[in-house]
Amino acid sequence: xxxxxxxxxxxxxxxxxxxxxxxxxxxxxxxxxxxxxxxxxxxxxxxxxxxxxxxxxxxxxxxxxxxxxxxxxxxxxxxxxxxxxxxxxxxxxxxxxxxxxxxxxxxxxxxxxxxxxxxxxxxxxxxxxxxxxxxxxxxxxxxxxxxxxxxxxxxxxxxxxxxxxxxxxxxxxxxxxxxxxxxxxxxxxxxxxxxxxxxxxxxxxxxxxxxxxxxxxxxxxxxxxxxxxxxxxxxxxxxxxxxxxxxxxxxxxxxxxxxxxxxxxxxxxxxxxxxxxxxxxxxxxxxxxxxxxxxxxxxxxxxxxxxxxxxxxxxxxxxxxxxxxxxxxxxxxxxxxxxxxxxxxxxxxxxxxxxxxxxxxxxxxxxxxxxxxxxxxxxxxxxxxxxxxxxxxxxxxxxxxxxxxxxxxxxxxxxxxxxxxxxxxxxxxxxxxxxxxxxxxxxxxxxxxxxxxxxxxxxxxxxxxxxxxxxxxxxxxxxxxxxxxxxxxxxxxxxxxxxxxxxxxxxxxxxxxxxxxxxxxxxxxxxxxxxxxxxxxxxxxxxxxxxxxxxxxxxxxxxxxxxxxxxxxxxxxxxxxxxxxxx
Numbered sequence: 001x002x003x004x005x006x007x008x009x010x011x012x013x014x015x016x017x018x019x020x021x022x023x024x025x026x027x028x029x030x031x032x033x034x035x036x037x038x039x040x041x042x043x044x045x046x047x048x049x050x051x052x053x054x055x056x057x058x059x060x061x062x063x064x065x066x067x068x069x070x071x072x073x074x075x076x077x078x079x080x081x082x083x084x085x086x087x088x089x090x091x092x093x094x095x096x097x098x099x100x101x102x103x104x105x106x107x108x109x110x111x112x113x114x115x116x117x118x119x120x121x122x123x124x125x126x127x128x129x130x131x132x133x134x135x136x137x138x139x140x141x142x143x144x145x146x147x148x149x150x151x152x153x154x155x156x157x158x159x160x161x162x163x164x165x166x167x168x169x170x171x172x173x174x175x176x177x178x179x180x181x182x183x184x185x186x187x188x189x190x191x192x193x194x195x196x197x198x199x200x201x202x203x204x205x206x207x208x209x210x211x212x213x214x215x216x217x218x219x220x221x222x223x224x225x226x227x228x229x230x231x232x233x234x235x236x237x238x239x240x241x242x243x244x245x246x247x248x249x250x251x252x253x254x255x256x257x258x259x260x261x262x263x264x265x266x267x268x269x270x271x272x273x274x275x276x277x278x279x280x281x282x283x284x285x286x287x288x289x290x291x292x293x294x295x296x297x298x299x300x301x302x303x304x305x306x307x308x309x310x311x312x313x314x315x316x317x318x319x320x321x322x323x324x325x326x327x328x329x330x331x332x333x334x335x336x337x338x339x340x341x342x343x344x345x346x347x348x349x350x351x352x353x354x355x356x357x358x359x360x361x362x363x364x365x366x367x368x369x370x371x372x373x374x375x376x377x378x379x380x381x382x383x384x385x386x387x388x389x390x391x392x393x394x395x396x397x398x399x400x401x402x403x404x405x406x407x408x409x410x411x412x413x414x415x416x417x418x419x420x421x422x423x424x425x426x427x428x429x430x431x432x433x434x435x436x437x438x439x440x441x442x443x444x445x446x447x448x449x450x451x452x453x454x455x456x457x458x459x460x461x462x463x464x465x466x467x468x469x470x471x472x473x474x475x476x477x478x479x480x481x482x483x484x485x486x487x488x489x490x491x492x493x494x495x496x497x498x499x500x501x502x503x504x505x506x507x508x509x510x511x512x513x514x515x516x517x518x519x520x521x522x523x524x525x526x527x528x529x530x531x532x533x534x535x536x537x538x539x540x541x542x543x544x545x546x547x548x549x550x551x552x553x554x555x556x557x558x559x560x561x562x563x564x565x566x567x568x569x570x571x572x573x574x575x576x577x578x579x580x581x582x583x
Contacts, residue, residue, distance in 0.1 A: 007058040010165050011088035013078050014042055017095060017103045018068040020410050021479070024496035026102065029485025031197060032069040033469070037204040037254040038094025038121060039065055040188035045157050048186035054158050055165045062088075065190065069483065070197040072491055073106060079113040088115070089164045091149075095121030097390045098413035100137065105497055107146045116164055118173075120149035123409070125223045126391015129176050131399060135390075137409065142171045151175030152209075152224070154185050179224070182209065182231045187239045192246045199486055202250040202285075205239045207231050208261040213289070215313075217354070219391035220256045230263045233270040240274060240282065252285040259292035271305035282306035289313065293338040303345030310342055314351040314378070317368050317561060321357035335561070336553050339377045343456050343550070348463070351378045355433050356386030361423050362432045369439045371560045377549040379449055379463070380470055382481065383436045384414040385429070410496075415480050437474040443528065446471065450532055452550060454542040460533045467529060472522045488515070 016036040018027045043065045050061035062085060066073060082088035090110050092103045100123045107117040119141060127135055128150045134142075141148060147169050149160065156175045163169045188205040195203050208230040211221050231239075243249070255261055274280040284307045292298055302310075314335070316322055342349055353372075355365055372378060388395040388405060389412055398405055398419065406418035417429045424432065446467050453463040473484035492507045502510075536542045553559065 008055075008087065009060045009062060009085040010055055010161075011062045011064065011082045011085035012046055012161065013082065013088065013090045014039060014046065014063065014065045015073060015090060015092050015106065016067045016069070017073075017092055017099045017106060018483075019099045019102045019413065020496045024499040025490045026068065026494050027479065027483060028068065028072065028489040028491070029070055030487040030489060031199045032067065032485040033199050034069075034482060035190060035195065035198045035202060035204050035252070036067050036069075036094055037188065037206055037252075039067055039194075040190045040204055041206065042091065042093045042153055042157070043191075044186045044189040045153055046161075047189065049158055049161060054162060059165065061161070065194055067194065067197070068102075069485065072489075072494070075106060075109040075113060075115075079110065079115050082115055087165060089161075090115055090117045092117065092119045093121060095119055095123055096412075097123040097126075097409050098411070099123075101408070101410045101496075104137070104141065104146075107141065108144065111144055111146065116145075116147070116169060118147035118149050118160065118164075118169075120153070122219055122223055123390055124148050125150045125176060126219045126389070128174060129222050130391055130393075130396045147171060147173065149173045149175075151178065152180055154180035154182070176223075179210075179227070179229060182206075182229050182235075184232065184235065187231075187235060187242065189239075189242060192248075195246070195248055200250055201248055202252055203243055203248055204252045204254050205231075205236070206254045207236055207258065207267055208255050208263070210260075211256045212260055213257070214393075216393040217386060217389070218256075218393075219389050222391050222393070224256075228260060228262050230261055233263065233266045236267050237270050237274065240271070240280065244280065249281050250283045254287070256287060257289050258286040259288040259295060259298060264295075264298065265301065268301040268305040272301065275304070275306055280306075283308045285309040285311065287311040287313075290335060290338055293334070293341040299341045299345060303347070307345070307347055309348045309350065311350040311352070312338075315354045316357060317371060317376075318357065318359055318364075318565060320359055320565070321354075335376060336549075340550070340552060343377055346456055346458050348379050348453075348458060348466070349377070350380045350382060352382050352384060353436070354384050354386050355436060356417070356421055356424075356429060358422055360421075360432075362428060362435070365432050365436055366439055367564065369436055371564065373440065373445050373448070375548055375559055375561050377452060379453070380466065381440050382470075383433060383440075384480075385417055385433050387412055387414045387416075388419060389414075413480070413483075434474075434478075441467075441471045441475060443525070446529065447532055448547070450529065450536060451542065451545045452547070454536045454539075455545040455550060457543065460536055464526075464529045464533050468522060468526050471525060472518070476518050476521055 016039040021027050043063060046063045050063055055061055078090065092107060095103045103119055107119060110117045124138065127138060138148060148171065150173065152175060155178055156173055160173055190203055195201055208228055209224040210226055210228045212226050214221065258264060271282060275282055282305070284305065286302070286307055288310060290312060339349060372381065388398050403419065411418050415433060417426045420426070421429050449467065450460060450463055453460055469484065470481045473479055473481045477484065477488060490511055492504060493501055495501055
């Protein structure tokens with residue numbers, strides 16, 4: 001379409017909202033650590049709609065994308081941009097339960113300015129999927145004229161945009177019954193200026209959606225389904241090549257469980273060809289389950305394809321807790337073999353650990369963390385509070401059973417306690433959660449992790465920067481590393497409605513002193529680890545380092561992992577049935 005042919009413009013503004021910290025300020029950074037896959041997916045679809053001219057030959061669709069974790073959102077400015085275009089709307093995308101209050105606060109401001117707004121994401125989709133009636137917070141949105149979008153956008157975005165352009169928007173677009181085929185659909189993409197606002201110039205894409213397992217705390221299986229739907233190897237190659245043109249070759253593949261993607265091998269083979277035949281320097285982060293090492297060739301090909309970081313949902317080392325959460329696929333008897341297999345390809349291992357299972361107490365959590373430190377070769381342990389997230393089976397059971405839960409959705413971020421526990425008070429539970437971070441990320445254990453990295457030929461510089469990041473975000477910034485970043489921003493006037501705006505004369509001195517104190521703590525820890533890094537780089541015996549965690553299991557009776565509880569002893573003593581996992 002040439003400029004002379006354009007008679008109308010329609011501006012679509014896509015926003016991935018953040019959420020509020022405990023003081024009511026929007027969690028925001030100068031550089032955020034994790035790009036939003038939802039934003040990339042919707043932006044790619046919207047740009048395809050623009051290329052197809054779905055609003056008519058005389059209408060130009062303009063698409064903007066913002067991630068509030070690294071960009072301040074100014075509704076008045078965005079409203080003026082839409083007004084200058086002549087028409088448009090705001091889409092709040094990928095909204096999780098903890099982000100829903102912030103999304104609603106932004107939506108109210110846009111509606112007051114006369115702008116149409118739609119909210120989509122896991123909260124809307126999961127709530128409608130698992131509960132029998134529209135909940136109060138969703139009804140409030142509808143009453144304010146805010147459009148709700150449930151389900152995935154591949155088959156529904158065009159209709160939504162056409163309805164917005166013709167001023168015929170409906171209150172609810174529910175596509176939960178239609179799980180779209182992903183093969184050949186427009187690829188996820190973020191423009192370079194958005195990627196530049198994330199640490200490490202990383203972007204994301206999903207190679208597939210759906211997970212076959214039945215974990216009761218999971219929302220993904222109830223929103224994206226349990227059947228694997230996949231992009232083709234051609235699609236994945238197109239994603240890689242398009243981003244490589246912008247100098248981006250670091251990717252987080254966001255599949256909840258890439259090992260269950262039935263086309264994993266075809267995708268890995270294509271990535272291997274790009275690396276080994278064309279010289280692409282791909283660096284990939286993937287998420288897998290604890291049985292992935294049983295899939296023939298999976299880990300070996302992952303290494304050749306460029307996987308340098310792997311996230312594993314360990315969740316617990318107590319078999320009873322795993323069974324209670326319906327995570328039957330996690331077998332503690334195989335943890336060490338699986339982790340050592342990843343170490344052989346020099347991958348950095350992240351593992352998730354959930355605190356709040358029925359058998360958990362402050363003492364058992366601390367005990368289990370110390371066992372993990374000593375006996376499992378995990379690099380980064382990420383802690384989560386067991387949270388009944390809307391859209392999960394756990395949440396559904398509590399709602400239908402009339403069990404009390406926190407009414408403030410902002411707290412449903414997996415590091416606040418929102419319901420009761422049989423053995424811990426709420427304050428004990430939260431204290432146990434933050435104690436877990438302090439217990440794992442001690443200076444002594446971080447030194448051990450650096451030594452293990454040297455022994456496994458993992459970059460000490462990258463290990464150091466990640467350790468400082470995890471330590472500082474959890475213990476200095478008091479937030480979860482997954483929603484962290486570099487240099488916290490606080491906009492004095494962007495505070496949660498209902499809380500007072502602090503006068504500038506008080507806010508800025510306090511903010512500056514707090515920032516300086518945090519940077520001083522981070523600098524001191526960085527210097528200590530830099531000294532260790534220097535010593536290890538000049539120690540010719542560093543690669544010979546071995547400890548219990550790096551040693552293959554020969555006699556399980558010597559490990560606390562298998563002897564601490566009755567269920568652990570049963571897990572170690574039981575003869576595992578033969579199992580070959582193929583996909």
